[in-house]
Amino acid sequence: MLHLDLDAFFAAVEQRDKPSLRGKPVVVGGVGGRGVVSTASYEARRYGVRSAMSTREARSRCPHAAFLSGRFHAYREASRAVMGLLRSVSPLVEPLSLDEAFVDLQQADLPDLEVATVTAFAEELRGRVTEATRGLTASVGVGTSKFIAKVASDLDKPDGLVVVPPGTEQDLLRPMHVTVLPGVGPATAERLRRAGIHTVAELEQVDLDELVRLVGKAHGGGLFQLARALDDRPVVPEREAKSVSVEGTYDTDLTDRKLMEGLLTRQAGEVAARLRKSGLSGRTVSIKVRLHDFTTLSRSSTLGSPTDAAGTIARLARSLLTDLDTSGGVRLLGVGVSGLADWVQEDLFGDTAEEEPELPEIEIPHHSRRTWAPGMDVEHDELGRGWVWGSGRGVVTVRFETATSPAGPVRSYAEDDPALRPWTPEPAPEDE
């Protein structure tokens, strides 16, 4: 089994496409008051900036970093190139996210699976990934299972390769902390710690009954196996989506119920649009509400038949909000649909569904999407392609450079200057 992980993926794509950021700290993530870091470049990690850290803290640790809000079209494009390359090597490829995948090497065209053979193959593959992505690097791990491959890819980051020879798995794992096991996060680690279990070696000494008592049935059984390096999970190339959701955290807490209803309505519309785009519909509509104190509530309701209609989802979402006490303020709202079916209910009455959201556009004071997000691609009538360095007080600052034409000028414009437009790539061919 091979596991491939692109190094500091989002930040690396930014450095590739913005030559002035190469070798410099780059932080990609939410740039608002309540944003968190998605990816920090290795230069930023030297200052202690980490994924999932609040952007506020990242700014205080590394004020001179470039803070960018992310360009998912570019990440998707790079990801497609990598996944395509992997699929050319083995039909059994399981993407875990845009930047990670498992590859079943038994289905690849290799003369054998000896360590030397696999090592040479993986090295070549890493090189081809760098070519296919015009310069991104990948860390790769190879082992006798998904679990071991994944642990291995982490051992020599960035730009590394580790092949774990068969038979050496337990020697590798035993000294490691229990959090290397997939499924052991902070809560489980704390339970185990209270039972005096810190390392995989210690976990291995715990019998199954005790483990089930500590962490529950399903989880306990899994950990018992993983602690012994037993993992026969297959590579699953395609999996069906089980839910579709949209959520948002707002820079200031919401208190106005009408505004909340307006936001839920808008989110319902986005969920419906995504359902339709994938030819899906679902029976269960859920909302998620995070209060000012971070307590998180959810409410759901199941319909008799699946829907992808914005109006239906919106009405249900708003009605689910009514029994919640939001008087202390709401920091997050979300709408989701689950219980998905890949078909839509026949319209027995022959009506064409009307899909106008029944609430008028609502003026949303603090939460409107920034038109000029830092890092976004723009195009100027005279100066061509560039990216937004910063914006505010009615002014946008643009650095004119691309991956292939670095060292352009930096200019500032009025936010409503008609010569300046967001740049979006040609829409990708429909294939998903």
Added chain:
DNA sequence: TCTGGGGTCCTAGGACCC
């Protein structure tokens, strides 16, 4: 103005059914 967004899976209780 600590704490994103998109997901998956599990648990536990109650309803309901045979």
Added chain:
DNA sequence: TCTGGGGTCCTAGGACCC
């Protein structure tokens, strides 16, 4: 005369992953 035993569906919450 006490209170079966599954199974499935639904809801709410929580842990975890990238």
